[in-house]
Amino acid sequence: MSHAERVGGLIELTRPGNAIASGVLTFTGAFVAEGSGILSHLGATSAATLTTILATGAGMAINDYFDRDIDRINNPERPIPRGAVAPRTVLGFSLVMFAVAAGFALTLPPLAMGIAIVNLVALVTYTEFFKGLPGVGNLLVSYLGGSTFLFGAAAVGQLSPAVGVLFLLAALSTFAREVIKDVEDLAGDREEGLNTLPISIGQRPALLIAMAVLLIAMVASPVPYFIGTFGMAYLVLVAPAVFVMLYSGYRSFDDPTGGQSLLKFGMYFSAVAFIGGRLTLLL
Numbered sequence: 001m002s003h004a005e006r007v008g009g010l011i012e013l014t015r016p017g018n019a020i021a022s023g024v025l026t027f028t029g030a031f032v033a034e035g036s037g038i039l040s041h042l043g044a045t046s047a048a049t050l051t052t053i054l055a056t057g058a059g060m061a062i063n064d065y066f067d068r069d070i071d072r073i074n075n076p077e078r079p080i081p082r083g084a085v086a087p088r089t090v091l092g093f094s095l096v097m098f099a100v101a102a103g104f105a106l107t108l109p110p111l112a113m114g115i116a117i118v119n120l121v122a123l124v125t126y127t128e129f130f131k132g133l134p135g136v137g138n139l140l141v142s143y144l145g146g147s148t149f150l151f152g153a154a155a156v157g158q159l160s161p162a163v164g165v166l167f168l169l170a171a172l173s174t175f176a177r178e179v180i181k182d183v184e185d186l187a188g189d190r191e192e193g194l195n196t197l198p199i200s201i202g203q204r205p206a207l208l209i210a211m212a213v214l215l216i217a218m219v220a221s222p223v224p225y226f227i228g229t230f231g232m233a234y235l236v237l238v239a240p241a242v243f244v245m246l247y248s249g250y251r252s253f254d255d256p257t258g259g260q261s262l263l264k265f266g267m268y269f270s271a272v273a274f275i276g277g278r279l280t281l282l283l
Contacts, residue, residue: 009084010093013064014057021268022148023053025170028271029152032229032278033163041156044108048155051104051116052148058097059123059144065090066127074188098124112154119144119151132194134201138178145174162229165220166274170267172217173245176210177263180249183207184256204253211249218242221270224277234277241270 030045031038038045064071065087068080079085098120105116122140131137146167153163182189182196183203189196198206221242224230244266252259 006085006089009079010061010090012079013061013085013090013093014097015060016057018060019053019057021271022056022145023049025148025271026052026152026155028274029149029163029166030156030158031152032149032166032274033153033158033160034156035278038156044112044155045152047104047107048112048152051101051108052151054097054101054104055116055120055123058094058101059126061090061094061097062124063127065094070185070188070192070194072188073191074185108155109157111157111159112151115147115151115154119147132189132196134195134197134199138175138182138197141178142171142175146171162224162227165223165227165229169217169220169270172213172220173263173267173270176213176217176245176249177260177267179206179210179213180252180256180260180263183252184260207249207253207256210252214245214249218246224274230274230277231280233280234273237273237276238270241266241273244269 027045027049030041030048034041064078064080068087071078072081076082080087080090102116102120105113105120108116122144126137126140130140146169149163149166149170150159153159179197183198183206185196186198186203190199197209221238222235225232225234245263248259248262248266250259251262
């Protein structure tokens with residue numbers, strides 16, 4: 001492989017779209033918590049956003065390092081199985097990214113720093129220790145997904161019940177997506193000896209749990225409007241996002257790959273609803 005191909009493989013491992021989207025969620029948490037005052041916390045907000053992007057990218061890369069044998073079955077097109085980059089290079093690359101992320105995190109207030117430390121440890125240990133435990137790995141990743149909002153709010157010193165609601169909504173939808181993704185990866189996970197939720201209780205029961213969690217998220221989705229955190233624009237924007245997520249859960253019974261991809265799109269659209277809903281109260 002050429003140098004350019006190796007660099008491209010390393011960038012691909014970080015899932016840049018996912019990493020940047022996670023950074024946007026951290027910024028959203030800070031914006032929802034602080035509103036127009038976010039400009040006075042621009043340094044902390046930027047540091048928190050960069051911490052999230054780097055840590056998420058590093059977590060994605062190290063996950064592929066630990067999953068390299070499974071990916072030969074589930075995702076042979078990924079950079080390590082196809083030979084674009086050596087496993088040892090991926091490990092070193094991810095550790096450097098974690099170190100830089102930790103450096104940014106050390107500039108933040110104590111609570112935000114604590115959240116960052118917990119999340120960094122969780123990202124490093126997820127695949128090796130928690131992914132194969134039925135439901136436990138899903139819960140850990142759902143916490144990580146929701147904690148982006150908590151982290152952003154803590155970075156500006158404004159952790160509030162409203163941000164807690166956003167954490168819950170994000171965690172619920174992330175849990176559902178992770179269960180659906182486990183169904184998608186069933187063959188490779190079983191070959192590797194992992195005991196994920198679909199392997200433990202069966203594919204259909206696992207998908208029913210994911211659908212039930214999405215229904216809970218749907219019921220809870222109007223709460224930010226009713227408690228006055230967001231304006232009417234939030235309800236207008238979140239309604240199609242919730243519809244897309246519910247449809248993705250339904251579609252996953254026949255097409256887990258398409259279902260989890262569609263669910264990710266619905267989650268990103270809900271982040272737009274959070275920002276739009278907050279803006280309507282500030283303008």
